[in-house]
Amino acid sequence: MLLNGKLKIAVQKSGRLFEESITILKSIGLDFNEKSNKLFALVKNYPIEIIFLRDDDIPEYVQDGICQLGMVGYNEILEKKVDIDLLIPLNFGQCKLSIAKPIGSEINSIEDLEGKRIASSYPVVLKDYLAKKGIKCKIIEISGSVEICPSLDVADAIADLVSTGSTLKANQLEILTDIVESEAYLIKSKVDISPELVELIEKLSSRISAYLNAKASKYLMLNCKRSHLNAIISNTPSLETPTILSLSDPNYVSVHSVIPNNNIWNLVENLKDLGASGILITKIENLMP
């Protein structure tokens, strides 16, 4: 592997980003076996290698051009202050980097943090945030289990990644303020590469966008009387304009539309009330705009 002219994509070796990263790469048609080798996987049907790394290392591997693409959380991109291209938000790995304090502590506002100790695995982002707010604190850099620091009296507060908040709660902590929101991104190196690899990256990016569009949408089909058509169309969300098809009974038509994948039940009930029948909603595998 390595200096062989193949496209290298960095993904997390194991952890919260691993499964979704692999699912996306397989869904866009890359054929590889991620289980045979813990360091890298050879893609059988394209000149591509998937490189498995700690998520902390991915931004720099991509910045330095060792890997041309990477899938990593925005929080790590900010923390490493790398110069890369943010290509596509991947709609997974959502979390916030937040400052949390012990429930019932005397810290009740950001100003109360002045002179206090804050433990975090994200010292760079935290330092920038505090500097912007004009607050001086002692930042204690910890690589894991940050949430137990206040109970051990190692710190007065923490800055950590939060998704559901259950870890904070279990450690008698609560959010004081959010610093930044994050999700996983497809990132690209700015280091020059061959025109063939540029073309391959464009192909992969466009397939990933199509996959994400498909996941965010559903395909709606319904039948209705022509007399109900206007009301039904004006109440049907649509990616583009809905398709209207004639049926063997000239009084009826069929309406097809790509709809957003949310609030589906309310939409279906509303369309039924407006006279729609045979309402069918199906998954979309691929949606190339």
Ligand code: ATP
């Ligand atoms: P590694 O061994 O790769 O360094 P890690 O322990 O740093 O693993 P994970 O806990 O797997 O990493 O988190 C990886 C990324 O998942 C985070 O950087 C963040 O972008 C995202 N993430 C989403 N929700 C959370 C959460 N609740 N806690 C931590 N990370 C989260």
Ligand code: ZN
């Ligand atoms: Zn990590």
